[in-house]
Amino acid sequence: MNKNNIKIPFVNLILQHQSLQIQLEQAIQSVLSKGDFILGQALSDFETAFAVASGTEYGIGVASGTDAIALGLQACNIGSGDEVLLPVNTFVATLIGVLRVGAKPIFVDCDRQTALIDLEAAAKLVTPKTKAIIPVHLYGQMVSPKQLLDFAQTYNLLIFEDAAQAHLAEREGYFAGSVGIAAAFSFYPSKNLGAFGDGGMLLTRDPDIAQKMVRLRNYGAAQKYFHVEAGTNSRLDTLQAAVLLEKLPYLPKWNCDRNHIAKQYDRELLPLASAGILPLENHSDTGHVYHLYVIKIDDSCPFTRQQIQEKLTELGIQTGIHYPIPCHLQPAFTNLGYQPGDFLQAEALAKQILSLPMYPGLSSSEITEVVSAIASILSSSQQLLCL
Numbered sequence: 001m002n003k004n005n006i007k008i009p010f011v012n013l014i015l016q017h018q019s020l021q022i023q024l025e026q027a028i029q030s031v032l033s034k035g036d037f038i039l040g041q042a043l044s045d046f047e048t049a050f051a052v053a054s055g056t057e058y059g060i061g062v063a064s065g066t067d068a069i070a071l072g073l074q075a076c077n078i079g080s081g082d083e084v085l086l087p088v089n090t091f092v093a094t095l096i097g098v099l100r101v102g103a104k105p106i107f108v109d110c111d112r113q114t115a116l117i118d119l120e121a122a123a124k125l126v127t128p129k130t131k132a133i134i135p136v137h138l139y140g141q142m143v144s145p146k147q148l149l150d151f152a153q154t155y156n157l158l159i160f161e162d163a164a165q166a167h168l169a170e171r172e173g174y175f176a177g178s179v180g181i182a183a184a185f186s187f188y189p190s191k192n193l194g195a196f197g198d199g200g201m202l203l204t205r206d207p208d209i210a211q212k213m214v215r216l217r218n219y220g221a222a223q224k225y226f227h228v229e230a231g232t233n234s235r236l237d238t239l240q241a242a243v244l245l246e247k248l249p250y251l252p253k254w255n256c257d258r259n260h261i262a263k264q265y266d267r268e269l270l271p272l273a274s275a276g277i278l279p280l281e282n283h284s285d286t287g288h289v290y291h292l293y294v295i296k297i298d299d300s301c302p303f304t305r306q307q308i309q310e311k312l313t314e315l316g317i318q319t320g321i322h323y324p325i326p327c328h329l330q331p332a333f334t335n336l337g338y339q340p341g342d343f344l345q346a347e348a349l350a351k352q353i354l355s356l357p358m359y360p361g362l363s364s365s366e367i368t369e370v371v372s373a374i375a376s377i378l379s380s381s382q383q384l385l386c387l
């Protein structure tokens, strides 16, 4: 599709920064004046601000969400010989983090209505080697903290949250990142809180894990030129932290916008349920921060997901699929020994899901236009059937 034909984009990062341009430039300028590009003031300010906003204690900024997972698991002493439960329908970075520390990933199927990890399925996979579970707060909705805490207590497991899609999401009185022993966040530009490049953070309230993480991201150094861990170089740039610190106060408003947009989609899509168009379920009301707004195109729909996506593209409406192939079927990971058919819910969802345009600033009339476009595609089939 030619870029000029896009009427409603999937995300719009330019819109978000327009109104903040002057203050963002000032924030960047202030780092330039200080010259503290690595581990500077804005980084520690942002680490504290984001940890406090998320209802926890320590934030350690790293180069990406993937590093927050891999180094974070290492900081929690999860590694070789340990089994780690994770949803099979996550972004591949969750899996990569587990593999990087040498732990054994144990995939778990998901709930068909929410796409979140199925804890009943997880319970059946616990062995004496299981050390941790990684709930992924997928699409911006938290896995139930109460159920997670119960589960972890029953089986004596650590909870390591993948909150890369759930900045300031809430459920049952918990913020994303405050439930487990530690939590990984990503500041990839299109995330709910995005930098001007890559970035990530580990949150924890455990001072020892925080200390270890501070060393791991900085060549394993306890002090300069004294190395106590086999660490790496993975720091969140001061410049990126300055941008994120400036954007953080707007995050609650942006999340609120996303939640409102989702409510309008839900309302307007309701009449299409009988034609097999079903939004994923929200079990956390305003606590769902809708990193993505995902619908299922059910088998009862007269069109396939691909047909609907192609027709929407023709109409200038950009959509996405998150994610088209579950982790166990990715070519890179066939050596893990899984087969098609191992995760029926996730495999079925992967064929049905479609992510609609979602970003703060998406207007009410644009939402209506997206839904009308879907309705018009569906009604074209009825005409065909009538002929």
Ligand SMILES: *Cc1c(COP(=O)(O)O)cnc(C)c1O
Binding pocket: 064, 065, 066, 067, 090, 091, 093, 094, 136, 162, 164, 165, 185, 186, 187, 188, 198, 199, 200
């Ligand atoms: C984005 C994302 C990551 C990885 O973050 P990066 O900053 O891109 O490395 C991990 N897990 C999930 C669920 C994500 O959406």
